Each structure stands twice: as structure tokens, then as C-alpha cells.
Amino acid sequence: MSKKTNLLEVRDLSIHYSGNTILKDVTLDVRKNEIFGIIGPSGSGKTSFLKAVNRMDELTSGMSTTGSIRFHGYDTSAWKNLFSLRKKIGVVFPLPVGLPLSIYENVAFAPRIAGTRNKTDLDRIVERCLKRAALWDEVKDRLDSLGSLLSGGQQQRLTIARALSQEPDLLMLDEFSIAVDPVTTMRIEDVLRELKKEVSIILVTNLVQQAERLADRTSFFLNGEQVETGITEDIFNGRATDQRTIDYVEGRFG
């Protein structure tokens, strides 16, 4: 595997919250055009990991990190413009967040703050992102209505469309299906399989089957420890090297 195909390289990353270590010594690579699954019970440090990657930690008081995260080969802690780093990394949170703006303005938000003013360009971006998030057909006739009043499943797809509007290289989803019905979950999973052709995806999930269905490689976090990382098929077909991983994916705990 040549270095060029790695989008994200994490080395010995530890995360501390006011003295407590939440996650220790994570080392993993996320390759281009792959879905990288992170599974583990709640409290295992999955969400903190995402926050460390896009440096949301700098907004949460009391979080500090050691180790290194390289994005596109550059150390993120040395990234000069924090905001340009975040623009390259789209995030989808567990609970859908439709901003209290029109559906159109929700998706046009990131392009606008990036300086896109041209109406034709914005129209094109909005349509493209909503289509990629499989929401266009449902909302194309009411782009002016409030995004925050859509149903939960629609709002989550709106959130994905918004994350795509910033043209990210990396899309991070944090338990996106927690507030979404099964049918919408399946639709979003199809969307992710398509998106993989253009971006890398980190999929944090509580549902081990979701990781099994989607992820190319999977990492198992437990109590702040990266237990093991491997090709998804190996992890799920009893070829995991750590007994705890086997127990977890077979549903014996967690």
C-alpha cells in the first residue's frame, strides 16, 4: 500500500478530557475511496476520535490530544487554517440537525461562507448535493420550506447533503441511523456506497451489522482502546485475532 492512497494517517493518538484518558494509542489509516468502520459500545471513545480528527476538540473545553493525525499527508495540528481543514471534512452527527433555514439555504450555507455568490452555481450545488443524498425527489418542489421541520429521516439526509456541499475529501458519520427509520437507513446506506467512489468515509456505528454491510475495513474500539483493525470480512468471519472482538461482533456483550 503506497503512502499516496492514505487520506488520513493516525499515529499513537491519545485523547484526554481534563486528566482522564478517553482513548489511547490509536494507530490507523483511512484510505482513499474506502468506508472505514469503527465499532464499539458507547463510551469506547468513537465520537471523541471524530472530534479529534476535525479538531472540534478546540471548541470543547478540557479536551487535549497527543500523537499525530495526518490529513493529505499534513499534520492537522499544524494546519494553518482550522476552518479550511473543517471544510475538507464533512461530519454527520447522531441526531439530525436541520438548520432553521430553508432547505435550499441549508445546503447553500457552506458554499456561501466559502464565497460562492453566483445564483446559478448555488442552484447547481444544491441540486447536486440533494440528489447525492437521495433527498432531491422528495423536496425539489419545496426548497423554500424550513429544513428544521422535515421528518427525522429527511433531516438526516439533508445533513448529509449539507456535509457534501462543502466538497469534502472525508465524510465522517457518527451513528447516523440512531434517529432514522430502517427504510431511510437502507437508503442512506445505498447513498454511502455510491459516495465511496468520490470520498473516503469513516462510519462510526453501534450496529455491528451496519459495519459488516458497508465497511471495507473495520476497527473495534473498547473502553478507550483500539482492540483491533482489519478487513471487515476477517473481523466478522471469526478470523479476528482478539477474542474480545469475536465476542463483540457475535453479540456476546455490548
Place this chain on the structure above:
Amino acid sequence: MLFMLMTWLLILPVLVILVLLIIRGGPAISWAFLTEFPSNGMTEGGIFPALLGTLFLVSLALVFSVPLGIAAAIYLSEYAADNWLTRAINLAIINLAGVPSIVHALFGVGAFVIFLQFGTSILASSLTLAIMTLPVVIVATKESLQSVPHAFREACWSMGATRWQTIRRIVLPNAVSGILTGVILEVSRTAGETAPIMFTGAAFFLPFLPETVFDQTMALSLHLFVVSTQVPDVPEHLPYGVALLLIGIVLSMNALSIGFRVYLRNKKKW
């Protein structure tokens, strides 16, 4: 049953005051009352300079307190880290709201009238009122900023928006009705205050209107005090008329703010 009785007991004084004021002061209210100067040693005529003076004082106080208060609230709610300094500032604001208005008045005399040499003037009075009502604006603004869910901010930050872009595009537009409510409440409080202005710029009687902010002015609240207690042989309907006008201004401001809140509730965006 008992609680209903208590509620009625609470409402009763308000009703009695209003009814009494309307019956006794109602006949005094007329176009001439609103637009004429007091005459014959303030026992006759209108209250025009006092009405206009209150308007001046309140508007100028708003000019100082609203931008400052909103800026302070944005800083405290959106930027300040949660440390001892921020907590101390928040505590100071709460305490500022509890300082008796006469103390504010004496502070105004010391700071604006004497130290800054504004003299007893509209400017000194307005600044004193502004400082006194600043906590109202700050607290109301902070509360309405914090009623905007934190998830909205995180969503914007994750898209690479700066704090200010997030505040300007998402937080402020959704907090503005709440801020307006606070400002209107401030107006009603400012209009009724007497102590802070009587030492700093409000006059007993002036036969002319103020021309600059360094002049003194008459004001409704002080005028009410004057015609009720300081001037002999005032016909009974005159102070009642002034009181009715003052309470009318305050109550209509409160009603406006309640109206805003109802409007806000019906326009929930999430």
C-alpha cells in the same frame, strides 16, 4: 379554590389602581394636555415638555445600553470560556440588577455629572439610566442566544464556519425576537424611573424645550412627583392624569413585549 382566591387578591390591587387612575385621571387627558406647556405655577396646562423629555431620555439610554448590552451578551454566551472570570462577570451583572436605583443615581452624579463634566444634563441622565438597565438587556439577550440549540452551532462549525459567521447567520436571526422583548421591557422600566434622573438631569420645571444633550429636561416620572407633592393648589385631576399617562406608556410597552413573545412562540422554527 384557595389558590384562585390568592390570584385574585394579587390582581385586585392592579385593577383598583387602573380603575382609579382612569376615573380620576381620564378627564385630564386631552390633546391640549399632551401638547401644551404647564402654566400658572404648574397648576394648569399640559405636560408636553415632560412627555418629550421622557422620550429623549429613554431613546438616548437605549442608544447606549442596547449595542453595549447585546455585544456583552454575545461575548458572554458565545465566546467567553467557562472560567472564574466569566463567572465573576455574570455574578456582577446579576448584582448590578439588584443595586437600588438611588445608588445608581449617586453613581451617575459622581461619574457623569462631576467627573466627566457633563453637568446635570440629558446625557448624564441617559447614561445613568443606560447603566442601570444594562443587566436587563444582557440577561434577556443571553437567554435568547442560549435558547438557540447548541447542535446548530456545532453543525456550522463542522462546515468550517467561524464563530462569527455562525452567530450572524444562525444564532442572532433566531434570537432577535427574544432580544427585542428584552429591549421593550427595558424601555418600560426606563420610562418609569425617577431617582436616577432627578440628580443627574431632570428638572423641576423648564419653560422651554432642551436644545442639546447637555441641557436639562423635564420628565414624566419626576413631573408626577413634583405635581403630587411639591406644588401647592394643584387640581386633583392633574397628577392622576400624569400617572395615567405614565402607566399607560409602561403597560403598552409590556403588552407589546407580550405580543412579541406570543408571536415568537407561534413562529417556532424547530
